Amino acid sequence: MTDTMTAPVPSSTTRLEAERPQAGHHLLQGLARHGLPGAVLANAALAEGIEAHLFFTFWGFDIINKKTMGHLKFSPVGNPATHMPTALMGLPGMQAFATHMMKKQIEGLDIPEVPEFLELITDAGGHLWACKMSADMMHLTEDDLYDGVEGIISAADFIELSEGAQTLFI
């Protein structure tokens, strides 16, 4: 033992035991059209050794639709985080402007954009699912969706999948 270096000192708040009984699941939908909040949370859960499933429903389909996922928009309408009068946010060009500003901030923080983020999540062992009813309504099949999406499943399937888990509706 004498010729070994000093042992690493763990931070007192670091937990290295990853085994947890419950799986964490995230339900991703709707308002967060650019997909970032759900992706950040899923990625954080996976890094903590917690299972994560993302279930994409109606508006969330833009995030996994091959045609739209490369140019998602950040909607400033009714979004209090912009600190701007709501009446202005609906004007032509505001969405593009807000998206541009958001992208600049994201790049500055070295956060991956959504397509790369989804790859990060699946590489980390996360699961992506698409909602059957939404797919039917939008006339989309698995071929139209990002390759990392494991399947198109019903709401009941997702309820079963997420039983006992922490579910977030985003």
Added chain:
Amino acid sequence: VGRGPREGARPNIGIDLTDEHWKVLRFLREDYQEQGETATLRRVTAVGGFPTKELFQLFPKKPAKKMSYIAGLPKPVGCV
């Protein structure tokens, strides 16, 4: 800079360190010296060139925390 526990040493969290582990650990330590903070998982992938999948295989379940722990560095503070 020393290389921490010598090759063959067992860091007591159930991981036997192989050359592949050491490559990652060396990157973490060098990067820490340059940047002054522990690389996030994404940085280890993007800058160090280690694929995310591989990191989850080498340091199962909690790669970011396990890597920094074994490397003797503070856990990374970034969210991604």
